[in-house]
Amino acid sequence: MAEIVLGPVAGGEVITSQEGAMSAIVSLHHVSKEFPRQGRSGPAAVLAVDDVSLEVERGSVLGIVGYSGAGKSTLVRLINGLERSTGGSILVKGQDVTHLSERELRKVRAGIGMIFQQFNLLKSRTVYGNVAYPLKVAGWKKEDIKPRVAQLLDFVGIADKGDRYPRRLSGGQQQRVGIARALANNPDILLADEATSALDPETTNEVLKLLRRVNQEFGTTIIVITHEMHVVREICDAVVMMDKGRVVESGETYSVFKQPRAESTRRFVATAVHSRPSRETLDRLATAHPGRLVTVAISETAPTPVVAEIFARLGIHSGVVFGGVTEIQHRILGSLTYELNGDAGAVDAALAQLALLTAIEEHATSSPPVHSATESVLASSGGAS
Numbered sequence: 407m408a409e410i411v412l413g414p415v416a417g418g419e420v421i422t423s424q425e426g427a428m429s430a431i432v433s434l435h436h437v438s439k440e441f442p443r444q445g446r447s448g449p450a451a452v453l454a455v456d457d458v459s460l461e462v463e464r465g466s467v468l469g470i471v472g473y474s475g476a477g478k479s480t481l482v483r484l485i486n487g488l489e490r491s492t493g494g495s496i497l498v499k500g501q502d503v504t505h506l507s508e509r510e511l512r513k514v515r516a517g518i519g520m521i522f523q524q525f526n527l528l529k530s531r532t533v534y535g536n537v538a539y540p541l542k543v544a545g546w547k548k549e550d551i552k553p554r555v556a557q558l559l560d561f562v563g564i565a566d567k568g569d570r571y572p573r574r575l576s577g578g579q580q581q582r583v584g585i586a587r588a589l590a591n592n593p594d595i596l597l598a599d600e601a602t603s604a605l606d607p608e609t610t611n612e613v614l615k616l617l618r619r620v621n622q623e624f625g626t627t628i629i630v631i632t633h634e635m636h637v638v639r640e641i642c643d644a645v646v647m648m649d650k651g652r653v654v655e656s657g658e659t660y661s662v663f664k665q666p667r668a669e670s671t672r673r674f675v676a677t678a679v680h681s682r683p684s685r686e687t688l689d690r691l692a693t694a695h696p697g698r699l700v701t702v703a704i705s706e707t708a709p710t711p712v713v714a715e716i717f718a719r720l721g722i723h724s725g726v727v728f729g730g731v732t733e734i735q736h737r738i739l740g741s742l743t744y745e746l747n748g749d750a751g752a753v754d755a756a757l758a759q760l761a762l763l764t765a766i767e768e769h770a771t772s773s774p775p776v777h778s779a780t781e782s783v784l785a786s787s788g789g790a791s
């Protein structure tokens with residue numbers, strides 16, 4: 407597979423510039439991980455990660471998305487050396503971690519924080535004890551630990567919960583402890599494996615906001631594994647789609663949402679963007695609205711006021727009957743379905759102008775559109791001659 411650099415993207419194309427490559431904090435080159443067959447009668451060998459090349463830009467938030475079993479967790483476990491690759495090379499901050507001893511790996515791991523779906527807190531220790539633990543292991547002086555833990559708990563918004571035991575905290579609070587613990591030794595990389603999957607939507611958003619702050623205030627590079635495109639939409643600068651161990655698509659989040667290329671990416675994006683009407687919805691809309699129905703992709707190249715202006719200039723009466731517009735990475739994206747009424751030629755002209763700016767799709771209406779009536783007239787007159 408071609409090398410992928412998750413750097414700045416122009417027009418949906420991934421730029422593989424030297425500059426982009428230099429700012430990579432993690433680089434994978436043709437990395438594979440095969441789990442061997444377990445004994446003669448055990449399950450067959452699994453190629454969990456298959457020839458993956460990618461670069462994670464320093465200071466960015468990268469999302470790794472894919473169905474269950476795609477190899478996402480294995481990929482991040484390779485990055486922090488919890489698994490050994492069976493092929494390729496993995497550079498973390500310029501250091502090849504594929505052949506390091508366990509002792510050397512521990513040093514690399516000290517610069518990588520990790521948070522988990524089930525929080526993985528020590529049940530027998532208080533919140534304070536959980537966050538102090540990695541500091542003790544790292545050899546911090548006793549008098550320095552206390553203010554550091556206080557600072558971390560304050561940052562994650564649970565300054566008053568230090569004495570509590572994890573079982574007396576909500577899921578969101580437990581994940582805040584997990585984040586405080588992961589940040590204790592100031593890692594420059596944070597790995598989050600399904601960190602919000604056990605949380606309700608509101609708590610998910612709070613934790614995502616916190617992760618965004620971690621990224622912005624400390625410059626921490628964050629790699630987020632998730633099933634949820636909502637998570638990608640909220641915090642990721644770039645996204646990698648994995649399928650059966652391979653990277654099938656990657657790019658800047660906005661571009662991937664705007665124009666997903668792989669079939670699996672399209673299905674994932676559709677779970678977070680509901681602005682296009684389904685076939686059933688279109689049938690209902692066609693019954694309720696006698697005008698011409700057209701779905702217009704809204705993006706920076708065709709924002710809503712520009713579309714409205716084109717319709718207005720040509721004297722077309724337009725009404726939005728379905729759709730939605732949202733922001734991804736502070737850039738507008740969505741889709742609006744309009745009912746258009748007016749002179750058939752004017753509508754055709756407006757659609758031709760729009761087609762130069764963005765993707766449009768005209769849907770069949772319940773009453774035949776005027777131009778197809780004209781075509782049938784032409785056809786029948788042609789047949790008569």
Ligand SMILES: Nc1ncnc2c1ncn2[C@@H]1O[C@H](COP(=O)(O)OP(=O)(O)OP(=O)(O)O)[C@@H](O)[C@H]1O
Nearest residue numbers: 441452453454472473474475476477478479480481
């Ligand atoms: N220690 C292991 N031994 C054998 N096979 C493994 C091991 N760990 C993972 N696998 C296999 O590797 C493949 C990828 O697993 P992985 O856990 O990386 O997927 P995932 O994308 O994280 O899935 P999920 O979304 O369910 O967490 C799966 O087929 C899995 O069964």
Ligand SMILES: [Mg+2]
Nearest residue numbers: 478479480599
């Ligand atoms: Mg997993």
